[in-house]
Amino acid sequence: xxxxxxxxxxxxxxxxxxxxxxxxxxxxxxxxxxxxxxxxxxxxxxxxxxxxxxxxxxxxxxxxxx
Numbered sequence: 722x723x724x725x726x727x728x729x730x731x732x733x734x735x736x737x738x739x740x741x742x743x744x745x746x747x748x749x750x751x752x753x754x755x756x757x758x759x760x761x762x763x764x765x766x767x768x769x770x771x772x773x774x775x776x777x778x779x780x781x782x783x784x785x786x787x
Contacts (some may be wrong), residue, residue, distance in 0.1 A: 730755075 729748035732740075736750075744754035 740754060741751050744751045747754065747757075749757065760769065764771065
């Protein structure tokens with residue numbers, strides 16, 4: 722996996738609390754939940770390819786075998 726970019730996010734405390742609760746309900750970290758939300762929004766908007774990093778890795782493994 723490539724390096725991840727870090728940045729500061731300013732968010733309303735009530736929204737952050739709701740985000741933390743949602744993340745806990747889905748057994749994710751808050752950061753993981755934010756990444757998941759962004760991923761879903763990008764895919765829905767057609768701004769991100771549908772294949773995942775895991776699928777790309779699996780395709781790379783298959784290419785190396787053959």
